[in-house]
Amino acid sequence: MSDHQILDSVAHRDLRVEPGADAELGDGVMACLAVPSEFRRLQNSFPILFRRDLERDVFSALALMGFEQGENLFLENGRWDAAYRPLALSIQPFLVGRPASGDGPGQVHVDMGHARIARNGEGMRLFDDHGAQTPYLEVIAGQLGELDEGYRGSGAFFAALQRYELLEPFSLDVELDDGSTQRMVGYHLIDEDKLRALDAAALGDLHAAGHLMPMFMALASLSNIPALIARKNRRIGRG
Template identity: 30%
Template sequence: MDLELLNARDHTGLRQADLPAEGPHFVQIVAAEFAAAAATCPIFLTKNPDTGQFYAGALFGFEPGENLLAGDAPGRRAFVPLDLERQGFFLAPGGAIAIDPGHPRFGAGRGAALFEADGQPSQALRRIQHVIAQLNAGVPETDAFIQALVAQRLVEAIDIDLSFDDGRSVSLGGLYTVSLDALAELEDAAVLALFRRGYLQLAYAMAGSLKQVSILAHLRNDRLAA
């Protein structure tokens, strides 16, 4: 992948197409997204296969390429993670933005322009700049939250086994959540420290989001019936 620094001179006519309806079934998110994510999909921790470090992600489906929230799911407000919004865009040294010119969202020749006629960033590009800034700040903040959970032994593995109306079964492994039992056993001082840092709210958002697993399963069965 060869990146190019984004600039009005070389990319004056560049447009970004809308994101495809289908996409990854598990997408990394940052702590600032937990509240919005938990209202529509489950949040889990998993381990980066290259580093072995935990990161947080939102689950949209049970198999690669499956997004059960795509389209018009009745009563469901779409949640689009920042990491999806910034597809094709990257943070370069010095705070500049780089692009992957070979990314599919730039190859269609349609969509929102990135620069105005006078060379100034368009509204679409300003949104991307905001998204990348949020990610740049959010990733270390989320890492600190996860490290606090690990330090207090609040992370536990969770296995998800589901059966669907077409007779298929799905087992999801390598996922982790917050142990509310372990949280309840913490000393008051440790709980207060988590609360003061905003981590207690994030932990309960993660735990509460688990109810979305069964809702996603119902959405999948509805699709099968349709």
């Protein structure tokens, strides 16, 4: 059960966090939230897809790491098998909180009910003996800030995609070496043909707003789908 608390150098002086990569620590997910500002780093390893929340009629971006719920093909024997780890996973068990009014700067919160909270005296310290932030916490705070800023700014990116009708539904039947099929449905991707057909004014608008590069990165990331299927087949082969 979640237990969100404002991180405090006194109350959490002795708190330690498990930094490793493991399904039991919260990494056992087939996809996680991604923000446009990290697409350049994500596209080297992960397919970037888009999903629509039908109730709120809003889109979000996802870094794909598996083909079924609870499957992360980048977890290998207790290590993270990719050059980059998505921000949404890297920052756990921390999150950005704000006053109930929604105004004011964000605060670092910690979920004391998260599996990454160390219970055995091991793990990474957040504060030193004098109450100062450790280098580990400084890195986490930077990642939280980047994720929060990226999330808050992503609305304009998705609005541009919809304004120019650049998102198209995507589905894929993945045939695996053992004869089974994994079906991917309910996703969207950027329509490359429509993007290529935009006139100079539209492309200029997207470039000036900083949206064009993340779109290219999302398209480039689709070349990782065959590699992700190969990871799945290797996992099947090992039983």
